[in-house]
Amino acid sequence: MxxxxxxxxxxxxxxxxxxxxxxxxxxxxxxxxxxxxxxxxxxxxxxxxxxxxxxxxxxxxxxxxxxxxxxxxxxxxxxxxxxxxxxxxxxxxxxxxxxxxxxxxxxxxxxxxxxxxxxxxxxxxxxxxxxxxxxxxxxxxKWESQGYIFNSINNWWKRNASKEITSVIFGYSLGKAQRILKHLDQNIGPVYAHGAIWNTNQALKSNGLNLPDIPRVTQELPKSAYKGALIIAPPSAMGTAWMKKFSPYRTAICSGWMNIRGARRRRSADIGFVLSxxxxxxxxxxxxxxxxxxxxxxxxxxxxxxxxxxxxxxxxxxxxxxxxxxxxxxxxxxx
The missing domain is CATH 3.60.15.10 (Ribonuclease Z/Hydroxyacylglutathione hydrolase-like)
Incomplete structure (x- = not known):
């Protein structure tokens, strides 16, 4: 070079x-x-x-x-x-x-x-x-349009919420999580963030980024608060004891790798959205x-x-x- x-x-x-x-x-x-x-x-x-x-x-x-x-x-x-x-x-x-x-x-x-x-x-x-x-x-x-993907995410959440099932969606704490949050239809129900994502949101907001204000998941909140809600969490939380408080729940992964058949099953999620x-x-x-x-x-x-x-x-x-x-x-x- x-x-x-x-x-x-x-x-x-x-x-x-x-x-x-x-x-x-x-x-x-x-x-x-x-x-x-x-x-x-x-x-x-x-x-x-x-x-x-x-x-x-x-x-x-x-x-x-x-x-x-x-x-x-x-x-x-x-x-x-x-x-x-x-x-x-x-x-x-x-x-x-x-x-x-x-x-x-x-x-x-x-x-x-x-x-x-x-x-x-x-x-x-x-x-x-x-x-x-x-x-x-x-x-x-080859990615579908962002509008199509978020319409699919919101419809998935809406179906789960109608059955009082919690939706847990996994995406990177920096970038992906905020992108998901920005395009959620919050008329469907409450939205909560894993602590790592909540901390990242606060840092970005203090830098001037316009983001919806959502609460973090805490031990103090009763389990009933999460019924029908959507939780945004990092991939590292998948399959951990932290997830138990949301039961019954359904899980989703947002990643470009969801474009590959079988990737969702290998990562033990209920559904995958091709969002990169x-x-x-x-x-x-x-x-x-x-x-x-x-x-x-x-x-x-x-x-x-x-x-x-x-x-x-x-x-x-x-x-x-x-x-x-x-x-x-x-x-x-x-x-």
Missing amino acids: SLLELTPAGLYCKQADIYVDPWRSVNRAVITHAHADHSKWGMKHYLAHHMSREVMKLRLGNDISLETVDYNSPKQINGVKLSLHPAGHIPGSSQVRLEYKGQVVVVSGDYKLEDDGLSTVFEAVKCHEFVSECTFGLPIY DHADWEGLIKAIKATEAEKVYLTHGSTAVFGRYLEEVEKIQAVELETLFEGENGSETEG
């Missing part, structure tokens, strides 16, 4: 002496978003979008050295022009644009193209080289073509298959990079 090199600590820009989403301790880290595989503890100084500020402090500690900036607000670092641009993945998610002596590289982090009504919409940034995820870089991944905060096959191709990049570096996901497609069909040079980013893996890595 003209401006970046892959080191044992992560993607490094020597000219500016900065790393993008490093996985080992470094002096200066530029963070694309606050998910745990991109924003790790132990950096001497962090730079991120201002919407990531309170969540990063919640997760990494209030005492971290953190500078935040707006989108499209360039900084000069040792002759390198650095700016952040919307990635559309979760609130505060950013693409990192680096420009030096006429060469432009963009590190996308994770991204999606559909407007989720919560995150700043993805912005295609012209560049010579583009570093892209390809979590769902196979043709089988990552671009699908067509979204990845559209985003990459919009950058007009001459060379694309693929960091995580179906790198071999997707890279071969880019080279053979789109005639774009593609290179696989071995990183420690994980994408949407169904655990609580992303929230």
Whole structure:
């Protein structure tokens, strides 16, 4: 890469002496978003979008050295022009644009193209080289519209509520949970949040994000309070003793992996909704073509298959990079 090199600590820009989403301790880290595989503890100084500020402090500690900036607000670092641009993945998610002596590289982090009504919409940034995820870089991944998915979620909840059954829906604490909350029909019944999600909501709201105000699940509330309600919980709560207070209940998982037959059964949920905060096959191709990049570096996901497609069909040079980013893996890595 003209401006970046892959080191044992992560993607490094020597000219500016900065790393993008490093996985080992470094002096200066530029963070694309606050998910745990991109924003790790132990950096001497962090730079991120201002919407990531309170969540990063919640997760990494209030005492971290953190500078935040707006989108499209360039900084000069040792002759390198650095700016952040919307990635559309979760609130505060950013693409990192680096420009030096006429060469432009963009590190996308994770991204999606559909407007989720919560995150700043993805912005295609012209560049010579583009570093892209390809979590769902196979043709089988094609998302239905968000409106269709949330209509299905609300109908599922409504059916359960009519039988006084609690609905428990699992999604990452950061990004997915807030997206679910934003689009629920709260006329159906009360909504509660797992403590990890409630804490994340408070951090995002203190940063200025507009979210419905819902209570957290507590031991003090009687079991009857949850009858017909919808509970938003992280995947880590699935199958734990914490769930007993909601019985009888039905469970749902929101993930792009629900696109695969059998994924729901393997995760022991009653139903799966195909809702991802990552671009699908067509979204990845559209985003990459919009950058007009001459060379694309693929960091995580179906790198071999997707890279071969880019080279053979789109005639774009593609290179696989071995990183420690994980994408949407169904655990609580992303929230």
